[in-house]
Amino acid sequence: MNFPIQLGPPQFILLLVGVIGLGLLIHSAMSITGGRREILEDKDGNRFYGRRRLRWKRGVGGILLLLIAVSLLWATFLVQSYLGLTSDIKVAQVHASTVSNLPHMMSVELTIYDNNGKTTSDSTYFVQGDRWMVQGDIIKFPSWLNILGLHSGYKLTRLEGQYDDPNDESTMKHTVVTLNGGDGAFFKTVYKQAWSSPFVDAAYGNAVIIPADGHTYNVLVSQTGLYAKPA
Numbered sequence: 001m002n003f004p005i006q007l008g009p010p011q012f013i014l015l016l017v018g019v020i021g022l023g024l025l026i027h028s029a030m031s032i033t034g035g036r037r038e039i040l041e042d043k044d045g046n047r048f049y050g051r052r053r054l055r056w057k058r059g060v061g062g063i064l065l066l067l068i069a070v071s072l073l074w075a076t077f078l079v080q081s082y083l084g085l086t087s088d089i090k091v092a093q094v095h096a097s098t099v100s101n102l103p104h105m106m107s108v109e110l111t112i113y114d115n116n117g118k119t120t121s122d123s124t125y126f127v128q129g130d131r132w133m134v135q136g137d138i139i140k141f142p143s144w145l146n147i148l149g150l151h152s153g154y155k156l157t158r159l160e161g162q163y164d165d166p167n168d169e170s171t172m173k174h175t176v177v178t179l180n181g182g183d184g185a186f187f188k189t190v191y192k193q194a195w196s197s198p199f200v201d202a203a204y205g206n207a208v209i210i211p212a213d214g215h216t217y218n219v220l221v222s223q224t225g226l227y228a229k230p231a
Helices: 009-033 056-081 143-148 166-171 185-196
Strands: 038-041 047-050 089-098 105-113 119-128 131-140 153-162 176-178 202-211 216-222 225-230
Touching (some): 089 153, 105 131, 105 153, 119 153, 131 185, 131 216
Antiparallel strands (some): 038 047, 089 105, 131 153, 153 176, 216 225
Protein backbone atom coordinates (compact mmCIF):
# COMPACT_ATOMS: atom_id res chain seq x y z
CA MET A 1 0.00 0.00 0.00
CA ASN A 2 2.50 2.59 -1.19
CA PHE A 3 1.34 6.14 -1.49
CA PRO A 4 3.08 9.01 -3.35
CA ILE A 5 5.01 11.46 -1.23
CA GLN A 6 2.76 14.34 -0.22
CA LEU A 7 4.44 17.58 0.78
CA GLY A 8 2.62 19.89 3.17
CA PRO A 9 3.53 23.10 5.04
CA PRO A 10 5.78 21.28 7.58
CA GLN A 11 7.85 19.74 4.82
CA PHE A 12 8.17 23.08 2.99
CA ILE A 13 9.42 24.60 6.24
CA LEU A 14 12.02 21.84 6.48
CA LEU A 15 13.07 22.51 2.89
CA LEU A 16 13.44 26.20 3.72
CA VAL A 17 15.57 25.35 6.75
CA GLY A 18 17.73 23.15 4.55
CA VAL A 19 18.17 25.89 1.95
CA ILE A 20 19.15 28.41 4.65
CA GLY A 21 21.60 25.94 6.14
CA LEU A 22 23.12 25.22 2.72
CA GLY A 23 23.40 28.95 2.04
CA LEU A 24 25.20 29.58 5.33
CA LEU A 25 27.52 26.65 4.64
CA ILE A 26 28.42 27.88 1.12
CA HIS A 27 28.89 31.47 2.31
CA SER A 28 31.17 30.35 5.12
CA ALA A 29 33.19 28.11 2.79
CA MET A 30 33.70 30.97 0.34
CA SER A 31 34.84 33.22 3.15
CA ILE A 32 37.33 30.60 4.36
CA THR A 33 38.82 29.43 1.05
CA GLY A 34 38.34 32.01 -1.62
CA GLY A 35 37.67 35.35 -0.05
CA ARG A 36 39.36 38.25 -1.80
CA ARG A 37 41.65 40.73 -0.08
CA GLU A 38 39.78 43.71 1.33
CA ILE A 39 40.68 47.06 2.88
CA LEU A 40 40.26 46.67 6.64
CA GLU A 41 40.64 49.03 9.58
CA ASP A 42 42.10 48.41 13.00
CA LYS A 43 40.73 49.97 16.21
CA ASP A 44 42.91 53.08 15.71
CA GLY A 45 41.51 53.75 12.24
CA ASN A 46 44.57 52.58 10.34
CA ARG A 47 43.76 50.94 7.03
CA PHE A 48 45.49 47.88 5.63
CA TYR A 49 44.94 45.05 3.14
CA GLY A 50 43.91 41.70 4.54
CA ARG A 51 41.25 39.00 4.72
CA ARG A 52 38.31 38.96 7.08
CA ARG A 53 38.40 36.54 10.00
CA LEU A 54 37.13 33.03 9.31
CA ARG A 55 33.42 32.58 10.01
CA TRP A 56 33.65 29.23 11.79
CA LYS A 57 30.50 29.72 13.85
CA ARG A 58 28.45 30.53 10.78
CA GLY A 59 29.82 27.47 9.00
CA VAL A 60 29.03 25.16 11.91
CA GLY A 61 25.52 26.63 12.19
CA GLY A 62 24.94 26.03 8.50
CA ILE A 63 26.11 22.40 8.75
CA LEU A 64 23.82 21.74 11.74
CA LEU A 65 20.76 23.27 10.04
CA LEU A 66 21.46 21.31 6.88
CA LEU A 67 21.90 18.00 8.74
CA ILE A 68 18.71 18.51 10.77
CA ALA A 69 16.63 19.35 7.69
CA VAL A 70 18.02 16.46 5.62
CA SER A 71 17.55 13.95 8.45
CA LEU A 72 13.93 14.93 9.13
CA LEU A 73 13.02 15.00 5.44
CA TRP A 74 14.61 11.56 5.00
CA ALA A 75 12.48 10.16 7.82
CA THR A 76 9.36 11.86 6.43
CA PHE A 77 9.82 10.38 2.94
CA LEU A 78 10.55 6.85 4.18
CA VAL A 79 7.39 6.54 6.27
CA GLN A 80 5.04 7.55 3.45
CA SER A 81 4.08 3.87 3.00
CA TYR A 82 2.82 3.82 6.59
CA LEU A 83 -0.64 5.32 6.86
CA GLY A 84 -1.03 8.04 9.46
CA LEU A 85 -2.55 6.66 12.66
CA THR A 86 -4.45 9.30 14.63
CA SER A 87 -7.60 7.36 15.64
CA ASP A 88 -9.25 3.93 15.21
CA ILE A 89 -9.19 3.16 11.48
CA LYS A 90 -10.84 0.31 9.59
CA VAL A 91 -7.97 -1.23 7.64
CA ALA A 92 -9.44 -4.51 6.36
CA GLN A 93 -12.45 -6.80 6.25
CA VAL A 94 -12.07 -10.60 6.38
CA HIS A 95 -14.58 -13.33 5.54
CA ALA A 96 -13.17 -16.82 6.11
CA SER A 97 -14.93 -20.17 5.86
CA THR A 98 -13.84 -23.79 5.72
CA VAL A 99 -13.68 -25.61 2.37
CA SER A 100 -15.90 -28.71 2.06
CA ASN A 101 -14.10 -32.07 1.83
CA LEU A 102 -10.73 -30.38 2.39
CA PRO A 103 -9.72 -30.55 6.05
CA HIS A 104 -7.70 -27.65 7.45
CA MET A 105 -8.38 -25.51 4.39
CA MET A 106 -9.97 -22.04 4.43
CA SER A 107 -11.28 -19.71 1.78
CA VAL A 108 -10.33 -16.23 2.96
CA GLU A 109 -11.65 -13.09 1.29
CA LEU A 110 -9.50 -10.13 2.33
CA THR A 111 -10.50 -6.56 1.54
CA ILE A 112 -7.97 -3.85 2.37
CA TYR A 113 -8.82 -0.16 2.84
CA ASP A 114 -6.77 3.00 2.98
CA ASN A 115 -7.13 5.52 5.81
CA ASN A 116 -9.93 7.27 3.89
CA GLY A 117 -12.05 4.10 3.78
CA LYS A 118 -11.47 3.43 0.08
CA THR A 119 -10.86 -0.15 -1.10
CA THR A 120 -7.31 -0.71 -2.30
CA SER A 121 -7.57 -4.47 -2.91
CA ASP A 122 -10.15 -7.28 -2.68
CA SER A 123 -8.78 -10.80 -3.08
CA THR A 124 -9.69 -14.36 -2.10
CA TYR A 125 -7.02 -16.82 -0.96
CA PHE A 126 -6.98 -20.53 -0.15
CA VAL A 127 -5.18 -20.71 3.19
CA GLN A 128 -4.19 -23.88 5.02
CA GLY A 129 -5.18 -23.96 8.69
CA ASP A 130 -8.15 -23.53 11.00
CA ARG A 131 -7.63 -19.88 11.97
CA TRP A 132 -6.67 -16.87 9.91
CA MET A 133 -4.16 -14.27 11.04
CA VAL A 134 -3.68 -10.76 9.68
CA GLN A 135 -0.46 -9.12 10.81
CA GLY A 136 0.80 -5.56 10.56
CA ASP A 137 3.72 -3.33 11.55
CA ILE A 138 3.25 -0.38 13.91
CA ILE A 139 5.64 2.56 14.19
CA LYS A 140 5.01 5.06 16.99
CA PHE A 141 6.66 8.49 16.84
CA PRO A 142 6.97 11.00 19.69
CA SER A 143 4.12 13.52 19.78
CA TRP A 144 6.47 16.44 19.18
CA LEU A 145 7.19 15.12 15.69
CA ASN A 146 3.51 15.58 14.77
CA ILE A 147 4.18 19.24 14.00
CA LEU A 148 6.61 18.05 11.33
CA GLY A 149 3.99 15.84 9.69
CA LEU A 150 5.16 12.58 11.28
CA HIS A 151 2.38 10.60 12.99
CA SER A 152 2.28 7.07 14.31
CA GLY A 153 1.67 4.73 11.40
CA TYR A 154 0.89 1.17 10.38
CA LYS A 155 1.09 -1.17 7.41
CA LEU A 156 -0.55 -4.57 6.90
CA THR A 157 2.19 -7.05 6.02
CA ARG A 158 0.97 -10.66 6.18
CA LEU A 159 -1.99 -13.05 5.93
CA GLU A 160 -1.32 -16.47 7.42
CA GLY A 161 -3.11 -19.64 8.57
CA GLN A 162 -2.81 -21.36 11.94
CA TYR A 163 -3.92 -24.80 13.20
CA ASP A 164 -6.00 -25.62 16.30
CA ASP A 165 -4.03 -28.79 17.06
CA PRO A 166 -0.44 -28.10 18.25
CA ASN A 167 0.72 -31.26 16.49
CA ASP A 168 -0.70 -30.00 13.19
CA GLU A 169 0.88 -26.61 13.86
CA SER A 170 4.33 -28.16 13.97
CA THR A 171 3.94 -30.72 11.17
CA MET A 172 1.48 -29.33 8.60
CA LYS A 173 2.30 -26.81 5.88
CA HIS A 174 1.62 -23.12 6.45
CA THR A 175 0.23 -20.62 3.98
CA VAL A 176 1.79 -17.16 4.16
CA VAL A 177 0.58 -14.34 1.90
CA THR A 178 2.79 -11.24 1.87
CA LEU A 179 0.86 -7.96 1.86
CA ASN A 180 2.17 -4.54 0.81
CA GLY A 181 5.71 -5.82 0.35
CA GLY A 182 5.99 -7.24 3.87
CA ASP A 183 8.33 -5.72 6.45
CA GLY A 184 10.14 -2.86 4.77
CA ALA A 185 13.80 -1.96 5.28
CA PHE A 186 12.81 1.13 7.26
CA PHE A 187 10.73 -0.90 9.73
CA LYS A 188 13.49 -3.47 10.16
CA THR A 189 15.95 -0.68 10.93
CA VAL A 190 13.82 1.17 13.48
CA TYR A 191 12.65 -2.12 15.01
CA LYS A 192 16.25 -2.86 16.00
CA GLN A 193 17.10 0.68 17.08
CA ALA A 194 13.80 2.06 18.44
CA TRP A 195 14.93 1.62 22.04
CA SER A 196 17.86 4.00 21.48
CA SER A 197 16.35 6.42 18.97
CA PRO A 198 15.06 9.86 20.05
CA PHE A 199 12.82 9.94 16.96
CA VAL A 200 10.94 6.62 17.45
CA ASP A 201 8.98 5.67 20.57
CA ALA A 202 8.21 2.10 19.51
CA ALA A 203 8.21 -0.26 16.52
CA TYR A 204 6.51 -3.62 16.76
CA GLY A 205 4.45 -6.26 14.96
CA ASN A 206 0.82 -6.93 15.87
CA ALA A 207 -1.69 -9.56 14.70
CA VAL A 208 -5.39 -10.50 14.76
CA ILE A 209 -6.21 -14.24 14.95
CA ILE A 210 -9.79 -15.48 14.38
CA PRO A 211 -11.24 -18.98 13.61
CA ALA A 212 -12.66 -19.59 10.14
CA ASP A 213 -16.28 -19.54 11.39
CA GLY A 214 -17.94 -18.17 8.25
CA HIS A 215 -18.55 -14.74 9.76
CA THR A 216 -17.27 -11.43 8.48
CA TYR A 217 -14.93 -9.35 10.64
CA ASN A 218 -13.70 -5.81 10.43
CA VAL A 219 -10.02 -5.36 11.27
CA LEU A 220 -9.25 -2.01 12.85
CA VAL A 221 -6.09 -0.37 14.10
CA SER A 222 -5.76 1.94 17.10
CA GLN A 223 -2.85 3.54 18.91
CA THR A 224 -2.34 0.21 20.70
CA GLY A 225 -2.44 -2.06 17.63
CA LEU A 226 -4.76 -4.21 15.50
CA TYR A 227 -8.06 -5.67 16.73
CA ALA A 228 -11.13 -7.27 15.14
CA LYS A 229 -14.87 -7.13 15.68
CA PRO A 230 -17.86 -8.62 13.83
CA ALA A 231 -18.90 -6.62 10.77
